[in-house]
Amino acid sequence: MDATKHIPEPKTLQEAIVYFADPDRAFEFAKKLRWPDGKVICPRCDAGKNSFIKTRKLWFCYACKRQFTIKVKTIMEDSPISLDKWMTAFWLLANAKNGISSHELGRALGVTQTTAWFMLQRVREVMKKRSFDTSKIGGEGSELEADETFVGGKVRNMHRSRRLRFAREEGFAGAATGKTIVQGILDRNLRKVRATVVPNVTRETLQNQILKNVKYGSTVYTDNAVAYDHGMQRRFVHDVVNKTEAYVKGRVHVNGMENFWSLLKRSLRGTYVAVEPFHLSRYVDEQVFRYNHRKDGDRKLNDADRFAAAMSQVLGRRLTYSDLTGKSDSPHHAPTGARETQVPF
Numbered sequence: 535m536d537a538t539k540h541i542p543e544p545k546t547l548q549e550a551i552v553y554f555a556d557p558d559r560a561f562e563f564a565k566k567l568r569w570p571d572g573k574v575i576c577p578r579c580d581a582g583k584n585s586f587i588k589t590r591k592l593w594f595c596y597a598c599k600r601q602f603t604i605k606v607k608t609i610m611e612d613s614p615i616s617l618d619k620w621m622t623a624f625w626l627l628a629n630a631k632n633g634i635s636s637h638e639l640g641r642a643l644g645v646t647q648t649t650a651w652f653m654l655q656r657v658r659e660v661m662k663k664r665s666f667d668t669s670k671i672g673g674e675g676s677e678l679e680a681d682e683t684f685v686g687g688k689v690r691n692m693h694r695s696r697r698l699r700f701a702r703e704e705g706f707a708g709a710a711t712g713k714t715i716v717q718g719i720l721d722r723n724l725r726k727v728r729a730t731v732v733p734n735v736t737r738e739t740l741q742n743q744i745l746k747n748v749k750y751g752s753t754v755y756t757d758n759a760v761a762y763d764h765g766m767q768r769r770f771v772h773d774v775v776n777k778t779e780a781y782v783k784g785r786v787h788v789n790g791m792e793n794f795w796s797l798l799k800r801s802l803r804g805t806y807v808a809v810e811p812f813h814l815s816r817y818v819d820e821q822v823f824r825y826n827h828r829k830d831g832d833r834k835l836n837d838a839d840r841f842a843a844a845m846s847q848v849l850g851r852r853l854t855y856s857d858l859t860g861k862s863d864s865p866h867h868a869p870t871g872a873r874e875t876q877v878p879f
């Protein structure tokens with residue numbers, strides 16, 4: 535059946551909600567993303583011989599004699615949430631400029647806030663760059679910006695026991711002050727950002743991020759002279775912005791990174807209100823995903839492109855409730871950690 539025959543693929547949020555509300559259509563769409571050539575392969579044994587049980591939307595593999603659904607070996611595996619709801623969640627988070635809160639998503643999908651929160655964290659896990667495709671950025675003739683930002687509440691806004699818990703659980707130096715540090719690197723030519731939660735702003739930490747992410751011979755601009763000097767010049771051409779100057783001189787600035795930070799902070803303040811330091815890196819991944827999927831070369835990406843990019847990464851990702859909370863209980867029994875609104879920024 536060609537479920538995409540009657541309605542064109544969605545381009546806007548409204549179209550997406552209507553489109554995926556039909557379970558058959560959502561299923562066909564996901565199938566096409568997972569097996570673009572139409573040949574369904576068993577996710578467990580890679581065999582191609584199977585039969586489709588239409589009424590239950592699952593396949594039986596003749597080789598391993600087991601059934602599989604479209605969700606097997608994806609981030610959605612073991613989730614009782616239906617595919618159409620998952621796809622709407624992917625669409626929303628991939629495209630909402632300021633993100634989407636678990637309260638909003640819960641209301642939109644008719645699920646509890648805790649369930650919506652767990653879904654969003656799984657979508658963020660999918661948006662995260664995989665370790666094997668983190669090839670270095672920059673290179674001879676490339677201009678990059680490196681910068682850090684501090685995210686989080688002030689000490690006086692946080693109860694002492696909470697502060698101590700953060701420091702203990704996260705082991706972040708920044709946690710003691712209620713701040714979490716994020717370091718970012720922007721490749722101006724590629725218009726791509728790498729951003730990571732880091733434990734401190736020592737020279738070693740910040741330079742390690744550059745060495746890990748940036749190719750030899752790149753020009754790296756920063757406004758942090760102390761953290762990036764010594765040894766760096768041997769590997770990189772390094773220009774430091776003097777922030778005390780009233781204007782930016784030529785190309786030596788970190789305006790691109792500052793633009794990214796303001797997007798990140800807008801979503802954290804406006805939509806998420808407060809994110810515990812333990813979870814912050816996922817919100818950073820989410821913002822990086824949207825930022826890096828604005829364009830592909832010179833082609834402007836649209837909402838459908840971003841959605842497809844996110845959905846194409848669902849394979850091989852897992853995130854359990856205990857991964858997220860350190861607890862083994864089901865979401866129904868352990869709401870702790872599933873909140874976005876505790877400490878206002």
Ligand SMILES: [Zn+2]
Nearest residue numbers: 576579595598
């Ligand atoms: Zn099989």
